[in-house]
Amino acid sequence: xxxxxxxxxxxxxxxxxxxxxxxxxxxxxxxxxxxxxxxxxxxxxxxxxxxxxxxxxxxxxxxxxxxxxxxxxxxxxxxxxxxxxxxxxxxxxxxxxxxxxxxxxxxxxxxxxxxxxxxxxxxxxxxxxxxxxxxxxxxxxxxxxxxxxxxxxxxxxxxxxxxxxxxxxxxxxxxxxxxxxxxxxxxxxxxxxxxxxxxxxxxxxxxxxxxxxxxxxxxxxxxxxxxxxxxxxxxxxxxxxxxxxxxxxxxxxxxxxxxxxxxxxxxxxxxxxxxxxxxxxxxxxxxxxxxxxxxxxxxxxxxxxxxxxxxxxxxxxxxxxxxxxxxxxxxxxxxxxxxxxxxxxxxxxxxxxxxxxxxxxxxxxxxxxxxxxxxxxxxxxxxxxxxxxxxxxxxxxxxxxxxxxxxxxxxxxxxxxxxxxxxxxxxxxxxxxxxxxxxxxxxxxxxxxxxxxxxxxxxxxxxxxxxxxxxxxxxxxxxxxxxxxxxxxxxxxxxxxxxxxxxxxxxxxxxxxxxxxxxxxxxxxxxx
Numbered sequence: 001x002x003x004x005x006x007x008x009x010x011x012x013x014x015x016x017x018x019x020x021x022x023x024x025x026x027x028x029x030x031x032x033x034x035x036x037x038x039x040x041x042x043x044x045x046x047x048x049x050x051x052x053x054x055x056x057x058x059x060x061x062x063x064x065x066x067x068x069x070x071x072x073x074x075x076x077x078x079x080x081x082x083x084x085x086x087x088x089x090x091x092x093x094x095x096x097x098x099x100x101x102x103x104x105x106x107x108x109x110x111x112x113x114x115x116x117x118x119x120x121x122x123x124x125x126x127x128x129x130x131x132x133x134x135x136x137x138x139x140x141x142x143x144x145x146x147x148x149x150x151x152x153x154x155x156x157x158x159x160x161x162x163x164x165x166x167x168x169x170x171x172x173x174x175x176x177x178x179x180x181x182x183x184x185x186x187x188x189x190x191x192x193x194x195x196x197x198x199x200x201x202x203x204x205x206x207x208x209x210x211x212x213x214x215x216x217x218x219x220x221x222x223x224x225x226x227x228x229x230x231x232x233x234x235x236x237x238x239x240x241x242x243x244x245x246x247x248x249x250x251x252x253x254x255x256x257x258x259x260x261x262x263x264x265x266x267x268x269x270x271x272x273x274x275x276x277x278x279x280x281x282x283x284x285x286x287x288x289x290x291x292x293x294x295x296x297x298x299x300x301x302x303x304x305x306x307x308x309x310x311x312x313x314x315x316x317x318x319x320x321x322x323x324x325x326x327x328x329x330x331x332x333x334x335x336x337x338x339x340x341x342x343x344x345x346x347x348x349x350x351x352x353x354x355x356x357x358x359x360x361x362x363x364x365x366x367x368x369x370x371x372x373x374x375x376x377x378x379x380x381x382x383x384x385x386x387x388x389x390x391x392x393x394x395x396x397x398x399x400x401x402x403x404x405x406x407x408x409x410x411x412x413x414x415x416x417x418x419x420x421x422x423x424x425x426x427x428x429x430x431x432x433x434x435x436x437x438x439x440x441x442x443x444x445x446x447x448x449x450x451x452x453x454x455x456x457x458x459x460x461x462x463x464x465x466x467x468x469x470x471x472x473x474x475x476x477x478x479x480x481x482x483x484x485x486x487x488x489x490x491x492x493x494x495x496x497x498x499x500x501x502x503x504x505x506x507x508x509x510x511x512x513x514x515x516x517x518x519x520x521x522x523x524x525x526x527x528x
Contacts, residue, residue, distance in 0.1 A: 043323040115220060318332065
């Protein structure tokens with residue numbers, strides 16, 4: 001996207017927000033610069049039109065908004081609102097003037113420089129603070145949500161021009177109360193930044209994000225891609241088996257204290273990593289102090305101004321013009337810079353590149369319809385059977401120990417047979433808040449939390465209703481195993497309250513207090 005160019009399909013408005021320009025495309029959404037009715041700048045993330053009709057993507061989008069709105073921390077981007085107008089489903093976030101860590105690394109590489117090590121450590125330490133707040137998040141009743149980001153990477157850590165750090169994009173995070181359920185064994189995230197256990201499709205805890213932070217720390221302080229390989233299959237092998245080169249092999253004179261912290265975070269045995277993000281943060285701050293840096297935030301702001309001075313002035317002028325109501329005529333700075341710059345691969349790795357073996361064109365499709373459907377990326381599906389031979393070949397090695405050369409096999413790949421459906425199982429349906437009426441195939445069956453017992457696999461239509469709250473429309477599920485489903489409800493403006501739903505015979509309906517929204521109404525969902 002050329003700076004100043006105007007996309008032909010640029011909308012005039014999205015909901016109550018004027019659209020000022022285009023910023024970027026995401027995997028499932030377009031990102032725009034917008035203007036609030038009050039005059040401030042915001043970022044609008046709108047789900048792509050063709051995905052707005054797919055329940056799985058809508059559910060994942062709602063999850064991102066719900067989780068993002070619950071995490072209130074200075075090091076996490078603020079989510080203002082989730083809205084729907086017609087077919088437009090959109091998320092509104094705070095506007096940040098700055099650059100992603102990806103852009104920062106590329107700018108340093110293109111200039112042939114090295115980012116001061118204390119500043120790289122500071123960026124990761126601040127990201128730790130935001131992630132620790134997310135990991136410790138609990139629901140309204142105090143029950144832990146067990147949140148794991150799963151997509152910690154340089155593109156999801158943002159550095160503002162005044163030296164603040166923000167964690168972005170909880171779109172694929174896992175949490176106990178997600179609307180979208182991720183099937184066991186399903187792989188999501190950027191392969192080069194996933195933990196070994198995430199590559200294997202195992203259950204995750206916050207230590208998975210710590211491994212990802214270790215990769216970010218490595219790349220920020222060496223300006224080398226740790227797990228960059230020729231194809232995604234070799235990336236998965238590199239993460240799980242290849243020897244991890246120590247930073248001192250990439251940067252002569254790399255401090256031992258920082259290397260020790262980095263390699264501990266990169267331990268393949270999660271029990272050897274930092275117990276939590278707070279512990280990693282404390283070690284990094286102690287290292288920064290030992291480097292003699294008293295005010296890393298101020299020094300980072302100075303470095304950002306030196307590296308991005310022209311863009312910094314341009315974006316600050318943009319914010320002023322938005323507040324003054326000046327017509328920007330589509331002249332909005334591009335979201336990312338130096339995108340054509342290739343960050344070099346770590347020179348210390350010893351992996352042998354092997355061509356990606358051929359894979360049968362069709363593998364069985366596993367998924368869900370509606371709220372719990374999530375598409376598996378084709379590349380992960382193609383690689384799954386092959387990497388399983390490698391990952392299960394032996395106990396995963398620690399990043400602190402040498403790893404013998406891997407024996408690379410090209411096995412015959414056969415599509416795994418789907419396990420037969422169990423004779424009977426339970427569907428656990430809950431809502432936030434509790435007390436919503438559950439309708440199965442149009443019949444009221446009880447209030448949340450509710451357990452629906454099924455004798456065999458079947459398709460089932462579900463919806464929930466609670467007076468004073470909005471809920472997703474009725475969705476159809478293909479139920480063939482035990483499932484847990486939590487459906488978030490959002491308060492409606494008083495004028496849009498639905499009538500109370502009659503309870504089935506023998507039950508009592510408990511309605512939560514009506515949540516009022518004084519702003520111009522959006523009957524879908526709002527977060528404050």
